[in-house]
Amino acid sequence: MLDILLLRKDLASAVARLETRKNPQAFLNVEAFQALEAERKRLQTRTEELQSQRNQLSKQIGVLMGQIPRLNATEEFDQADFNKQQADAFKLKVAQINQERETFDARLEQIQAELHAMLAAVPNLPHESVPVGADEAANVELRRWGSPKAFDFEVKDHVDLGAPLGLDFDLGAKLSGSRFTVMQGPMARLHRALAQFMLDVQTGEHGYTECYVPYIVNADSLKGTGQLPKFEGDLFAAKKGGQEGEPAPDNAQLYLIPTSEVPLTNIVRDEVLAEGELPIRLTAHSPCFRSEAGSYGRDTRGMIRQHQFDKVEMVQIVHPDKSYEALEEMTRHAEAILQKLGLPYRVVCLCTGDMGFGSAKTYDLEVWLPAQGTYREISSVSNCEAFQARRMQARFKNAQGKNELVHTLNGSGLAVGRALVAVLENYQNADGSITIPEALRPYMGGQAQLQA
The missing domain is CATH 1.10.287 (Helix Hairpins)
Structure with missing residues (x-):
């Protein structure tokens, strides 16, 4: 939430910055x-x-x-x-x-x-360093790592590659509907290996504390990170009933998490931290649930856009003076996963018209997908500054003994399903087998290749 004092002091400037965001939309x-x-x-x-x-x-x-x-x-x-x-x-x-x-x-x-x-209902103000633009066409590429592999055979997409290995979209649709997936055998194991590998890197090399968090949260938690009230249509709601024979409690409305950013960040809701406790680095592997409202007709084939998918999330709670340093650090932490997997990617700074609601500045990591012949998002790392902290009343006691809002950051480290897609497509062989990246082999019992 924006500081109302900022609007009272210079409303015109704040509105001008808001108007650089995605249009047409009346933010205020x-x-x-x-x-x-x-x-x-x-x-x-x-x-x-x-x-x-x-x-x-x-x-x-x-x-x-x-x-x-x-x-x-x-x-x-x-x-x-x-x-x-x-x-x-x-x-x-x-x-x-x-x-x-x-x-x-x-x-x-x-x-x-x-x-x-x-x-x-008003989004965060873009940081002054964010490029101004109406949509993703104005995003700015910052760097690339790795070179896309030149295949001497016709590449297949992950749907065709995964089917013989246990990737089943028809069964997912039978059980739950469209945009759900079942993985069995080699696919399920590779998916689990990716998540474990990501957690081990983030905790063992980057200093994050691993957490296990609820997959269902209350409305206050979603308000704290900015999903409510504006984006209720993107959430899956769950109604909590009372005990048998009793009415449901007043706070019965619960929601499946769209990302573990929500419970991780809300750990500091209504808390006053000691300055010495900062920075706090948290990570969790969890399923994510999104209705994908407004996205129908987009990415209908495969695992790119699902109602249920897994992510290893990174969250940092930091001193306001350190948040942009932390943004660069977290981006490197996400990049490290892709580099260890040997997956070509690029880093993009999102423009004002393409940023998320709560973000002041966002970097996207986009991985190369050979079957699409393009880079696709696999991680977003965002600095929300005090936007979420103000909603949550998450504070620390500064050197002067006064309570001050922390800054919050979040990012994917990485989206597990999209990493699976990238591994399948980038490591495919002419016979349909998949070479397992060396970094994952210890998690696959030393196995070097997946074959039907």
Whole structure:
């Protein structure tokens, strides 16, 4: 969530930066925001005036009532009676002020809720270093690693290569519907090997703490990382019932995780960390569940776009001064996996129109897929700055002893299914067998090749 003080200080500049994002989309109703802000200011000014009046009246009441015990003589009875009447009149005014303040406070609370709901739908501001552009055509390639292999036979895609080895899309559709997959035998083992390999590299070489997290989370967790309320249509919802014979609890709405970024990042929700605890590096292997709303007709063949897929996720919680250093570091951590697997890839800086909702800056890693003759995304690494932390109230105590928002980063290290696709296609042989990358052989019992 954006800092509302930034909008109050320079709304025009913030709106100009937002307008570089994907269009057409109204990220902020400027007129409604300005109207609410004007009303808020008016009410707060009036509330402060009423508070000042109440303080003055309370002092006067105190003085008048304090004088009464000293005015007991008969000749001073009239003055005492006057003081009491005056104090009662002031008390009546105080009661009227309190009633007016209650009305204003209720409206102010309502305005704050409306502003909060408005800001919850506004994406992060792009960092000044992000290239400006309308869509992926404006993304900037930063570097490449490895050279695509020249095959002396007609290459097959992963669907045809995987079918004899246990990759079954028809069975996935039978069990669950389109965009689900069943893997058996060699494919299931290779998939597991990739995930274990990725976890071992991220924990053993890059200093991440391995976590096992829930695959179902509450709405607060998804609000904290920015999936709710704006992207509810992309989620799979699960309704939690009560015990037998009991009504479902009020917080019954739960969701399958779209990525383990959600539970990993929310570990620090509502926490105040010691500065010495930073940075925190977390990783987890989990399934991810996405409805892929709005993507129908895209990547319908194979494993590129599934409703259920696996990822090894990386999350870092860092000091604000270190977040862009951490972004470069995490990108190298994702690249290391591809390099160890010997898979050609490129690194792309996403433009303003292609970035995710919560990101201030994102690097995509795109792996070479021979059957498509192009690079396809296999990892996104994003710096969200304080955007998620503000929603989660994730803070640390800085050197001055004040609470300050942390910065959060997340990235794939890597998407397991897409890595499987890349291995199948880049390591295919003319007879349909698959050479297993050397880095994976210890996880495959020393096996060097997959054959039907």
